[in-house]
Amino acid sequence: xxxxxxxxxxxxxxxxxxxxxxxxxxxxxxxxxxxxxxxxxxxxxxxxxxxxxxxxxxxxxxxxxxxxxxxxxxxxxxxxxxxxxxxxxxxxxxxxxxxxxxxxxxxxxxxxxxxxxxxxxxxxxxxxxxxxxxxxxxxxxxxxxxxxxxxxxxxxxxxxxxxxxxxxxxxxxxxxxxxxxxxxxxxxxxxxxxxxxxxxxxxxxxxxxxxxxxxxxxxxxxxxxxxxxxxxxxxxxxxxxxxxxxxxxxxxxxxxxxxxxxxxxxxxxxxxxxxxxxxxxxxxxxxxxxxxxxxxxxxxxxxxxxxxxxxxxxxxxxxxx
Amino acid sequence: xxxxxxxxxxxxxxxxxxxxxxxxxxxxxxxxxxxxxxxxxxxxxxxxxxxxxxxxxxxxxxxxxxxxxxxxxxxxxxxxxxxxxxxxxxxxxxxxxxxxxxxxxxxxxxxxxxxxxxxxxxxxxxxxxxxxxxxxxxxxxxxxxxxxxxxxxxxxxxxxxxxxxxxxxxxxxxxxxxxxxxxxxxxxxxxxxxxxxxxxxxxxxxxxxxxxxxxxxxxxxxxxxxxxxxxxxxxxxxxxxxxxxxxxxxxxxxxxxxxxxxxxxxxxxxxxxxxxxxxxxxxxxxxxxxxxxxxxxxxxxxxxxxxxxxxxxxxxxxxxxxxxxxxxxxxxxxxxxxxxxxxxxxxxxxxxxxxxxxxxxxxxxxxxxxxxxxxxxxxxxxxxxxxx
Numbered sequence: 001x002x003x004x005x006x007x008x009x010x011x012x013x014x015x016x017x018x019x020x021x022x023x024x025x026x027x028x029x030x031x032x033x034x035x036x037x038x039x040x041x042x043x044x045x046x047x048x049x050x051x052x053x054x055x056x057x058x059x060x061x062x063x064x065x066x067x068x069x070x071x072x073x074x075x076x077x078x079x080x081x082x083x084x085x086x087x088x089x090x091x092x093x094x095x096x097x098x099x100x101x102x103x104x105x106x107x108x109x110x111x112x113x114x115x116x117x118x119x120x121x122x123x124x125x126x127x128x129x130x131x132x133x134x135x136x137x138x139x140x141x142x143x144x145x146x147x148x149x150x151x152x153x154x155x156x157x158x159x160x161x162x163x164x165x166x167x168x169x170x171x172x173x174x175x176x177x178x179x180x181x182x183x184x185x186x187x188x189x190x191x192x193x194x195x196x197x198x199x200x201x202x203x204x205x206x207x208x209x210x211x212x213x214x215x216x217x218x219x220x221x222x223x224x225x226x227x228x229x230x231x232x233x234x235x236x237x238x239x240x241x242x243x244x245x246x247x248x249x250x251x252x253x254x255x256x257x258x259x260x261x262x263x264x265x266x267x268x269x270x271x272x273x274x275x276x277x278x279x280x281x282x283x284x285x286x287x288x289x290x291x292x293x294x295x296x297x298x299x300x301x302x303x304x305x306x307x308x309x310x311x312x313x314x315x316x317x318x319x320x321x
Numbered sequence: 322x323x324x325x326x327x328x329x330x331x332x333x334x335x336x337x338x339x340x341x342x343x344x345x346x347x348x349x350x351x352x353x354x355x356x357x358x359x360x361x362x363x364x365x366x367x368x369x370x371x372x373x374x375x376x377x378x379x380x381x382x383x384x385x386x387x388x389x390x391x392x393x394x395x396x397x398x399x400x401x402x403x404x405x406x407x408x409x410x411x412x413x414x415x416x417x418x419x420x421x422x423x424x425x426x427x428x429x430x431x432x433x434x435x436x437x438x439x440x441x442x443x444x445x446x447x448x449x450x451x452x453x454x455x456x457x458x459x460x461x462x463x464x465x466x467x468x469x470x471x472x473x474x475x476x477x478x479x480x481x482x483x484x485x486x487x488x489x490x491x492x493x494x495x496x497x498x499x500x501x502x503x504x505x506x507x508x509x510x511x512x513x514x515x516x517x518x519x520x521x522x523x524x525x526x527x528x529x530x531x532x533x534x535x536x537x538x539x540x541x542x543x544x545x546x547x548x549x550x551x552x553x554x555x556x557x558x559x560x561x562x563x564x565x566x567x568x569x570x571x572x573x574x575x576x577x578x579x580x581x582x583x584x585x586x587x588x589x590x591x592x593x594x595x596x597x598x599x600x601x602x603x604x605x606x607x608x609x610x611x612x613x614x615x616x617x618x619x620x621x622x623x624x625x626x627x628x629x630x631x632x633x634x635x636x637x638x639x640x641x642x643x644x645x646x647x648x649x650x651x652x653x654x655x656x657x658x659x660x661x662x663x664x665x666x667x668x669x670x671x672x673x674x675x676x677x678x679x680x681x682x683x684x685x686x687x688x689x690x691x692x693x694x695x696x697x698x699x700x701x702x703x704x705x706x707x708x709x
Binding site: 004005006008009012014015019022023026027029030031032033034035036037038039041042044045046047048049050051052053055056059072100101102105108109112153154155156157158160161213216217220221265266268269272293295296297298299300301302303304306307310311314 | 382389390610631632
């Protein structure tokens with residue numbers, strides 16, 4: 001299929017011979033790439049190694065195996081940073097591509113190992129024994145530093161999650177859906193404020209022109225935190241719906257503008273999901289609750305209307321170029 | 322059988338998609354892409370992935386509204402009546418999909434298409450199984466028929482997956498039911514059957530007039546390779562023998578032909594990788610990586626009594642080493658394999674990757690909990706959440 005269309009396009013004069021020469025071996029499968037495969041193996045390797053060593057250093061404290069794992073941890077941390085230092089590129093506000101295909105992952109490995117070292121020192125020498133929060137904050141700072149210094153979005157997102165956990169917010173996939181997401185009192189309010197703060201910070205950096213391609217990650221986390229905070233508050237604090245429904249709508253408006261700005265459809269998805277939850281909540285407490293059959297009509301009409309709206313205004317939701 | 326979509330439009334869409342990828346890889350210019358778009362006009366409604374997802378969810382919810390309204394009419398009836406009603410409802414939604422969305426509004430995999438398709442399949446198949454008193458044989462047989470129909474007519478990948486699963490399930494179930502000798506040849510029959518499927522599929526894939534279903538064939542490639550491996554893997558064979566066939570293995574005992582399965586468990590990944598590289602077949606290479614991991618797991622499970630942390634560390638170390646070595650080795654193109662990006666991959670967007678990193682690595686695991694304060698046992702260990 002590929003080769004046939006490439007041939008045909010060449011015949012119609014839409015591409016020239018040189019370009020065809022480049023496309024042909026790829027379209028015919030004479031050359032294949034293992035870029036994504038090797039990067040995946042590398043990523044999984046980093047994940048397994050850091051988890052394994054992270055557990056190992058706490059075991060059998062005092063005996064030989066323990067010393068060996070400390071040795072491995074130190075050597076591999078040093079090796080990672082030696083490599084990073086040797087190959088690093090100068091800092092820039094703009095996007096800086098990695099110098100080698102695996103630079104990103106060595107850096108990620110180094111940052112994660114450094115955090116392990118930091119945590120280990122805490123536990124061994126009790127520097128912040130009563131202030132474990134500070135240790136988390138320190139990790140966040142380590143991550144933020146490497147994220148900005150070497151332009152790494154993965155480490156940035158680790159920094160954001162570490163910073164959030166400093167405030168008591170756990171942002172892992174296992175926790176998003178659990179009912180005890182906000183088990184502590186007022187954690188939902190923290191989440192709402194944190195979301196607003198994160199979005200504000202992200203946008204401010206964007207305006208300053210510092211790492212503009214990081215904005216998506218900031219806004220993405222900000223939206224998820226903000227909406228989970230407001231939505232859970234809506235259900236937990238029944239009587240204050242008059243505060244949280246408008247907050248959700250405000251978040252939706254924010255998402256709408258960001259979606260438009262970044263031409264990203266993910267935020268339209270958030271907008272729909274949380275806007276729909278808030279609206280449905282309003283309707284339920286007003287009258288829907290009492291008449292079950294109305295539910296069927298409601299989902300038919302609301303969803304049908306929404307699908308119609310998306311298709312009708314398809315120009316607006318056009319493919320990203 | 323023919324597919325439901327307009328042929329010329331589908332062809333043009335494929336050309337546009339390919340040229341867009343060439344443009345993204347910097348092989349042709351934006352202006353050229355624009356010209357190609359003009360020469361190959363496509364009137365399909367085929368939005369991007371997220372809009373598709375959104376439309377899919379919205380449509381499913383909307384359809385459930387219709388189901389709710391209609392269900393009131395039959396909810397009190399017998400199973401037979403409900404089953405017949407479900408079949409009629411399912412077939413009716415096939416008609417709606419075909420006429421209203423594909424013919425009149427030119428939807429092509431728009432999210433609404435998929436929602437209606439799976440909805441139709443679900444009700445038709447559900448109704449039929451109701452009439453057959455939910456017999457396993459009947460469900461698998463009609464499953465194969467309906468899913469294959471959907472896979473071919475709507476060029477749908479999830480239906481293809483389900484059809485293949487039904488084929489495997491039917492074979493397994495039949496042999497299992499026959500009992501005795503037939504149960505013990507399940508691994509051999511399954512692997513042979515899927516070798517045949519693999520070979521036939523390869524032939525079909527190279528046929529020009531079947532090129533519309535290229536992605537379905539690729540998917541079947543992956544699935545049959547995986548099934549072939551799993552049906553001879555020692556761990557799978559042994560555990561299934563114990564679990565399903567009630568085989569009792571005492572101390573020092575092993576399953577029949579154990580050494581054959583040990584051998585195959587190890588040899589197959591190597592063979593996959595070897596042929597993958599020789600034939601430059603990315604499906605074989607990818608599956609070989611998967612089954613390598615599974616083979617390692619199998620042997621770890623029975624023979625190595627290390628603690629899991631050591632396995633994690635060693636495995637991680639090896640994977641990092643091998644990947645870096647391979648990336649360096651492929652700096653130049655060797656036997657037609659390169660380390661450079663030559664085709665786009667929508668799943669490897671940097672923003673998506675960043676999110677996956679935050680959800681799979683241990684940056685956020687340093688949560689205050691009491692065990693940590695005492696001995697620091699709960700540190701690190703960002704578990705895989707299976708997203709990658």
